[in-house]
Amino acid sequence: MRALRSPGGVAAWASSDPGAALAALKALAEAQELSSGKAVHGRLLRARALGLVHGNALIHLYASCGRTYLARRVFDALSLRNVVSYGALMAGYLHAGLPAAGLDLLRHMDLAPARPNEFIYATALACCSDAGTLRTGEQCHGRVLKAGLGTFPYVGNSLLCMYLTCSGVEDAARVLSAASPDVYSCNSMINGYVDQGRFGDAMAVLGLILAEVDQWDHVTFLAALGLCAGLKDLRLGTQIHGQALRRGVEGNIFVGNSVVDMHGKCGEVGAAWRAFCELPDRNVVSWSSIMAAFAQNGLFEEALRLWPEMEEDGVRPNDFSYAIVLAACGGLSVLRHGEALSAHAEKTGFRGHSLVENALINMYARGGSIWDAHKTFAGMRRRDTVSWNSMISGFSQHGLGGEALRVFHWMSMERAPTTAVTFVGVLSACDRLGLVDDGFRYLNQMADQMGISPTVEHYTCIVGLLSRAGRLEDAESFMKTTEAEWDAVAWRTLLCACLIHKNHGLGKRIAKQILHRNPNDVGTYVLLSNIYARSGSWDGVSEIRKLMRARGIKKEPGSSWIQVRNQTHVFVSGDREHPRADEIYTKLRDLLAAIRPLGYVPDLDGVFHDVEDEQKEECLSFHSEKLAVAFGILTMPPTAPIHVMKNLRICDDCHTALTLISLAAARTVVVRDANRFHCFEDGRCSCGSYW
DNA sequence: TTAGGGTTAG
Numbered sequence: 016m017r018a019l020r021s022p023g024g025v026a027a028w029a030s031s032d033p034g035a036a037l038a039a040l041k042a043l044a045e046a047q048e049l050s051s052g053k054a055v056h057g058r059l060l061r062a063r064a065l066g067l068v069h070g071n072a073l074i075h076l077y078a079s080c081g082r083t084y085l086a087r088r089v090f091d092a093l094s095l096r097n098v099v100s101y102g103a104l105m106a107g108y109l110h111a112g113l114p115a116a117g118l119d120l121l122r123h124m125d126l127a128p129a130r131p132n133e134f135i136y137a138t139a140l141a142c143c144s145d146a147g148t149l150r151t152g153e154q155c156h157g158r159v160l161k162a163g164l165g166t167f168p169y170v171g172n173s174l175l176c177m178y179l180t181c182s183g184v185e186d187a188a189r190v191l192s193a194a195s196p197d198v199y200s201c202n203s204m205i206n207g208y209v210d211q212g213r214f215g216d217a218m219a220v221l222g223l224i225l226a227e228v229d230q231w232d233h234v235t236f237l238a239a240l241g242l243c244a245g246l247k248d249l250r251l252g253t254q255i256h257g258q259a260l261r262r263g264v265e266g267n268i269f270v271g272n273s274v275v276d277m278h279g280k281c282g283e284v285g286a287a288w289r290a291f292c293e294l295p296d297r298n299v300v301s302w303s304s305i306m307a308a309f310a311q312n313g314l315f316e317e318a319l320r321l322w323p324e325m326e327e328d329g330v331r332p333n334d335f336s337y338a339i340v341l342a343a344c345g346g347l348s349v350l351r352h353g354e355a356l357s358a359h360a361e362k363t364g365f366r367g368h369s370l371v372e373n374a375l376i377n378m379y380a381r382g383g384s385i386w387d388a389h390k391t392f393a394g395m396r397r398r399d400t401v402s403w404n405s406m407i408s409g410f411s412q413h414g415l416g417g418e419a420l421r422v423f424h425w426m427s428m429e430r431a432p433t434t435a436v437t438f439v440g441v442l443s444a445c446d447r448l449g450l451v452d453d454g455f456r457y458l459n460q461m462a463d464q465m466g467i468s469p470t471v472e473h474y475t476c477i478v479g480l481l482s483r484a485g486r487l488e489d490a491e492s493f494m495k496t497t498e499a500e501w502d503a504v505a506w507r508t509l510l511c512a513c514l515i516h517k518n519h520g521l522g523k524r525i526a527k528q529i530l531h532r533n534p535n536d537v538g539t540y541v542l543l544s545n546i547y548a549r550s551g552s553w554d555g556v557s558e559i560r561k562l563m564r565a566r567g568i569k570k571e572p573g574s575s576w577i578q579v580r581n582q583t584h585v586f587v588s589g590d591r592e593h594p595r596a597d598e599i600y601t602k603l604r605d606l607l608a609a610i611r612p613l614g615y616v617p618d619l620d621g622v623f624h625d626v627e628d629e630q631k632e633e634c635l636s637f638h639s640e641k642l643a644v645a646f647g648i649l650t651m652p653p654t655a656p657i658h659v660m661k662n663l664r665i666c667d668d669c670h671t672a673l674t675l676i677s678l679a680a681a682r683t684v685v686v687r688d689a690n691r692f693h694c695f696e697d698g699r700c701s702c703g704s705y706w
Numbered sequence: 707t708t709a710g711g712g713t714t715a716g
Contacts, residue, residue: 044707069707071708074708100707100708102707138709201711203710205711232711233712235711267713269713275714302714304714305714336714337715338715342715374716
């Protein structure tokens with residue numbers, strides 16, 4: 016590459032030899048050597064040797080260097096232009112993120128003698144994809160067919176991609192079936208289906224090329240690995256990975272990163288970590304993928320620990336990396352840490368990215384600070400579907416059904432597109448508000464008007480809705496008559512309602528059904544034993560205990576944790592491990608004494624019928640969430656809300672006690688339990704005492 | 707001299 020070493024030299028040499036000049040311009044375009052290219056340009060002008068072919072090469076060079084205005088200047092100065100001049104400039108606009116300018120050029124061509132060819136349509140269709148204009152895309156489609164250019168593979172794939180981004184998978188699939196599929200269009204189609212969660216369809220397309228693994232290129236491996244990740248199909252993923260190794264494409268950083276991600280999504284953190292360690296090179300996506308793998312599998316601290324390592328490795332974070340670590344902060348409820356990362360993002364210019372803003376909304380909502388989530392949401396300049404969905408579900412999970420529906424109506428007024436996730440939030444808001452009829456109305460609206468097929472999650476909301484309203488038999492018959500893959504979550508929703516509504520007979524029957532299908536469902540054992548205890552059937556309680564012992568099922572011990580001044584303090588029921596245990600126990604005794612006059616009576620009907628009342632009370636008094644709250648009151652400023660997390664569902668006694676403590680101690684207490692948020696304030700809980 | 711599919715988030 017003499018050209019790169021000595022720009023002046025190459026210019027002199029190139030201008031005297033037209034063939035060499037062309038070769039030099041091509042090489043300079045590829046290397047994005049703007050200044051050398053300008054030197055060649057100057058020489059060609061001075062030598063009066065700037066004809067059509069060299070002019071086109073210059074347009075391409077300036078376009079490759081991202082200087083579309085210079086490319087345009089050359090284009091305008093040409094006395095004669097051909098289809099290549101248009102193609103080169105149009106591609107420049109496309110890659111510079113100016114698809115509308117590219118389409119303007121297409122219109123300009125209608126007045127010019129040059130007729131669009133397959134190159135022009137491939138580029139124009141890509142412009143339509145980027146600009147999101149289905150109408151122009153369809154017009155191009157019509158012209159492609161009329162000109163008989165539809166059989167060019169490049170054009171076919173550009174068409175398919177245009178429909179994928181501007182319309183949907185159905186139209187794209189029609190394009191695919193009309194043409195003979197090549198590897199490119201199959202890759203695009205698989206990715207399109209995977210994005211929509213239509214894994215079965217994606218698998219069918221993969222099936223078209225499954226026999227020809229030797230024809231696959233690295234992008235096919237990416238699509239296939241993405242499909243395995245979506246399906247959480249480790250077996251297939253491992254096979255594909257093996258093929259990638261055999262074909263020697265695993266050294267490609269995209270494929271390597273995809274292997275890390277696939278293992279993470281399949282729940283194999285160890286394998287993800289090994290794949291990460293084996294990467295020959297690590298870029299920001301590699302680091303993001305491994306952090307995501309940890310965070311998605313609940314290993315939030317491990318994910319956060321990788322951040323400084325990434326920085327040490329000299330890799331700069333991007334919007335994805337911020338979104339991942341913010342999600343980990345939400346998982347741990349370490350909001351101060353998240354805010355520090357948000358400030359970091361501000362400095363690096365990523366704070367305004369929608370990915371980061373949405374992650375912040377989720378972090379605050381998961382961390383219990385729903386109004387900080389709302390503040391972030393309200394301050395956004397551009398809200399996308401995820402922003403709306405996050406805010407709606409955030410409010411719902413916090414028991415603020417009215418706020419959730421208000422956001423949904425606002426979303427509808429702004430005509431933001433709704434998704435299946437939107438309606439999970441909306442239906443659970445109706446559940447919280449007891450709006451049975453509205454719930455059914457939204458379900459029908461979603462299915463009939465929006466064309467979104469309800470999933471088991473939507474139906475579970477309906478079960479919750481009927482259950483909360485006390486219509487337990489209706490809920491059961493809804494489950495029996497509605498075709499859905501009912502899971503343990505759905506059945507437990509009904510079971511939980513049986514406990515709350517004291518329909519012990521139905522509860523026992525439902526529990527037995529669940530245990531018949533899934534004999535290891537710990538949650539069901541716990542709920543069933545509560546039902547027996549509530550109905551005074553101590554034989555039943557000990558029966559369950561025996562059954563659990565026999566089956567080797569252990570109830571996870573209750574534990575709670577709280578962040579105070581960037582430190583996490585963990586409490587297990589009744590333990591005295593904390594260095595300030597004495598103070599905490601004294602504080603808690605005081606608090607419990609203070610709420611007695613407000614009507615607090617320890618709920619001794621727990622599951623321990625074989626212990627003395629005094630011991631029972633001792634047990635109840637020092638449940639982990641009470642200890643954590645007492646510690647919070649002891650150490651946090653009086654106006655600061657106290658945020659506690661618990662691994663299990665909060666128990667009845669703690670719920671009552673914390674409700675009254677919020678009144679007696681004039682403190683706001685937010686507890687995130689295994690299912691939802693409880694915001695205790697002024698002697699009330701946001702869950703409406705139904706959980 | 708001009709053109710296609712790509713990894714990480716919710």
